[in-house]
Amino acid sequence: xxxxxxxxxxxxxxxxxxxxxxxxxxxxxxxxxxxxxxxxxxxxxxxxxxxxxxxxxxxxxxxxxxxxxxxxxxxxxxxxxxxxxxxxxxxxxxxxxxxxxxxxxxxxxxxxxxxxxxxxxxxxxxxxxxxxxxxxxxxxxxxxxxxxxxxxxxxxxxxxxxxxxxxx
Numbered sequence: 001x002x003x004x005x006x007x008x009x010x011x012x013x014x015x016x017x018x019x020x021x022x023x024x025x026x027x028x029x030x031x032x033x034x035x036x037x038x039x040x041x042x043x044x045x046x047x048x049x050x051x052x053x054x055x056x057x058x059x060x061x062x063x064x065x066x067x068x069x070x071x072x073x074x075x076x077x078x079x080x081x082x083x084x085x086x087x088x089x090x091x092x093x094x095x096x097x098x099x100x101x102x103x104x105x106x107x108x109x110x111x112x113x114x115x116x117x118x119x120x121x122x123x124x125x126x127x128x129x130x131x132x133x134x135x136x137x138x139x140x141x142x143x144x145x146x147x148x149x150x151x152x153x154x155x156x157x158x159x160x161x162x163x164x165x166x167x168x
Contacts, residue, residue, distance in 0.1 A: 004063035004119050007043040007159065009152055012050045012069040012104065019078070019128030019141045022148075023047065023068040026124075029149040039153075040160060052107035056116050064159045065118035066152050069104060070141075071125035078129035079140035081148065086121035122155055124148055 009030060011023030024047045031045055039045070048054050050069070059065035071082065086108065104123060111117045126148065129138040137145070 004061055005042050006062045007040065007156055008059045008062040008065045008118065009043065009045050009156075010055065010058050010065065010067045011045075011047045012055070012067055013047075014049060015047075016133065016135060018130040018132055018134050018136060019126075019138050020070045020131050021135070022070045022126045022128065022137060022141050022145065025137060025142075025145045026068045026148045026152065029145050030152060033149060033153070037153075040156065043156065050104070050107075052110050055104070055107040056111045056114070059111070059118045059121065060116045062118035063120065064156065065121045066155050067104065067121070067123045068148060068152065069123065069125050070128040070131075072131075073127050076127050076129075078127055078138060079144050080127045081144055081151075082123075082125045082127075083151075084123040084125065086117065120159065124151060 009027060011025070011027035013020040013023040015021035015024045027045050027047050030039070034045075044058075046058050048058060055067075059067075073080070108117070108121070126141055126144050128141055130141075136142075
């Protein structure tokens with residue numbers, strides 16, 4: 001059995017459907033932040049349209065996968081962020097749904113059946129306000145991009161056992 005060390009950070013969504021691009025925006029912000037504060041070796045930053053096969057390919061064999069996605073909730077509060085963690089092979093079901101036809105839950109279940117889940121999976125789902133065609137996030141969702149980038153860095157630091165804010 002091999003030891004998994006790779007970390008995958010995956011921004012899910014569509015940058016041309018306004019708030020659905022929040023995952024992509026967080027990954028872009030992490031790339032920018034990494035210019036001054038590099039992420040640990042073996043950390044991969046990726047974006048994905050939410051296709052279950054592509055998601056599984058991106059997180060397969062990862063020790064930690066952090067997924068950032070837009071979500072819809074009823075009633076919703078744009079900009080509210082939910083943190084979910086895979087526990088014992090099952091993803092907690094939040095009071096939200098993915099903005100994609102096939103959701104993250106389906107990708108997780110398929111990966112579980114195929115034995116291709118990461119060792120640990122953390123999902124940050126930001127409630128959106130505008131899923132219409134176009135670019136740019138609504139103000140409420142744009143306001144959570146930086147805090148989400150920091151939360152992802154802190155998630156990586158906790159996983160590696162280093163103090164938050166101290167990523168090499």
